[in-house]
Amino acid sequence: MTCIKIVVKQVGKRHKRELRLAPHATIAxxxxxxxxxxxxxxxxxxxxxxxxxxxxxxxxxxEILPIVxxx
Amino acid sequence: MLKCTFCGxxxxxxxxxxxxxxxxxxxxxxxxxxxxxxxxxHKLLSPGERVAVAVSxxxxxxxxxxxxxxxxGRKNCELVAITIDEGIKGYRDQSLPIARENARSLGIEHxxxxxxxxxxxxxxxxxxxxxxxxxxLNPCTYCGVMRRSLLNQAARELGADKLATAHxxxxxxQAIMLNYVRADFSRLHRxxxxxxxxxxxxxxxxxxxEIPEKEVALYALLRGLEVHLAVCxxxxxxxxxxxxxxxxxxxxxxxxxxxxxxxFDRLKPQLAxxxxxxxxxxxxxxxxxxSANICKSCELLxxxxxxxxxxxLISY
Numbered sequence: 001m002t003c004i005k006i007v008v009k010q011v012g013k014r015h016k017r018e019l020r021l022a023p024h025a026t027i028a029x030x031x032x033x034x035x036x037x038x039x040x041x042x043x044x045x046x047x048x049x050x051x052x053x054x055x056x057x058x059x060x061x062x063e064i065l066p067i068v069x070x071x
Numbered sequence: 072m073l074k075c076t077f078c079g080x081x082x083x084x085x086x087x088x089x090x091x092x093x094x095x096x097x098x099x100x101x102x103x104x105x106x107x108x109x110x111x112x113h114k115l116l117s118p119g120e121r122v123a124v125a126v127s128x129x130x131x132x133x134x135x136x137x138x139x140x141x142x143x144g145r146k147n148c149e150l151v152a153i154t155i156d157e158g159i160k161g162y163r164d165q166s167l168p169i170a171r172e173n174a175r176s177l178g179i180e181h182x183x184x185x186x187x188x189x190x191x192x193x194x195x196x197x198x199x200x201x202x203x204x205x206x207x208l209n210p211c212t213y214c215g216v217m218r219r220s221l222l223n224q225a226a227r228e229l230g231a232d233k234l235a236t237a238h239x240x241x242x243x244x245q246a247i248m249l250n251y252v253r254a255d256f257s258r259l260h261r262x263x264x265x266x267x268x269x270x271x272x273x274x275x276x277x278x279x280x281e282i283p284e285k286e287v288a289l290y291a292l293l294r295g296l297e298v299h300l301a302v303c304x305x306x307x308x309x310x311x312x313x314x315x316x317x318x319x320x321x322x323x324x325x326x327x328x329x330x331x332x333x334x335f336d337r338l339k340p341q342l343a344x345x346x347x348x349x350x351x352x353x354x355x356x357x358x359x360x361x362s363a364n365i366c367k368s369c370e371l372l373x374x375x376x377x378x379x380x381x382x383x384l385i386s387y
Contacts, residue, residue, distance in 0.1 A: 049095070
């Protein structure tokens, strides 16, 4: 089974990362892999805010915006 | 593509604690409805009142200001905005123009009160002094106490009937847990959707108290509001540990934050019986209301060899 390739941009960090994930992986799977708590971020998939249960597709650009900013 | 439970459009948010998916439009409508419900249920605002809103430029306060301006328009209330410039280099200097620009675009009078002008030192300088003097107090202690004091003073000087802050569900639940951990009955008892009027204090209201932080962020982003999303450089300590714990709890057990809030709201009337009433006095140094001889801000300033420089705060 071939993997899918996606690009992840974490807002506030300089570099984008390219990641390989299993086919049918969801955004929630990606967040677990990155050790990101869904309560503290918003995810944009190819520019659109989406739910974490959406399945990823090959070539997706995923932006992760941290929303917990205060002290 | 996952669809909105209510209208079938593409879902933007999974409200797991309620078992529903929401699209951008339904999320915006839902947040606005909860905001209006909080105001009605807790009688936070009355028609014709003058309301001061505390605006930092972050997502919560910008969302609160936009929600309030629409509400105030309907209820014939007057809205003014106050920003406290603590003087945090690389942070507040970036959010302040965003606060100002949002207020300008909404046609709201905007006032800035600075630590530097009032206390003679920015928060950055205060933190350096505190380190040099080994006070072992966390930057959030100085910032929280002094910011609250200045907000109250500024709201009073502006003749506000209410002071609205943008505390969301997460902020409130974190405060509940923090006061549990510290066994601080007095501060715990003061939490709630509003704080009753007392001499010298402008009554505070928290219309976002029952809206989770993530939903407030989504509201601001989905409405395309300009907000400052950077992280405060002084974030840390027990506040952050409690926040991370609660977020983990919510991720594993959705609805935990609401349950903590509901439990607290039911317990609150009992707390009134064990928290003693205290006599309100005037601070000997600055004249601000306090339960002691000098207020907490002046006490912290004294510990750093500083004092309030000016009593009238307002500047543009």
